[in-house]
Amino acid sequence: MAHESVIPPSAGTDPGNLSQLFAVRAYQVADASAVASVDYTQLIFAGVYGYFLFGEQPTVSTVVGGLIIVAASLYIVRGESGPASTRGE
Structure with a gap:
């Protein structure tokens, strides 16, 4: 071992x-790009923990920013899993 x-x-x-x-x-x-895109799930958990443990209310800009990050991450993951010909390789 x-x-x-x-x-x-x-x-x-x-x-x-x-x-x-x-x-x-x-x-x-x-692959670092795949791990980094999934790493942003910490944002979701931080928001949930903040809400339930500390009673924090997320602002509109926080929610919109989080949605942009999640959407971009899903787009990257989807692009990474696609055929190599569509990525220019």
Whole structure:
């Protein structure tokens, strides 16, 4: 077993540490553009946590910006999964 695949015992005590390890591993095994586009889902979870845990109301500009980011991410993922001839390769 390679030392890169070992998760330190302290990672389980803090969800932030564990999620960071998973994010780093995702960038190691997948195309960066695919991982980065999915990484923006943190925006959705941050909004949901802020609403339920702290009673924060998102502003209109936050919602519109989030929708633009999600739409662009879906567009990129869709483009990456399409045939190579449509991407100019």
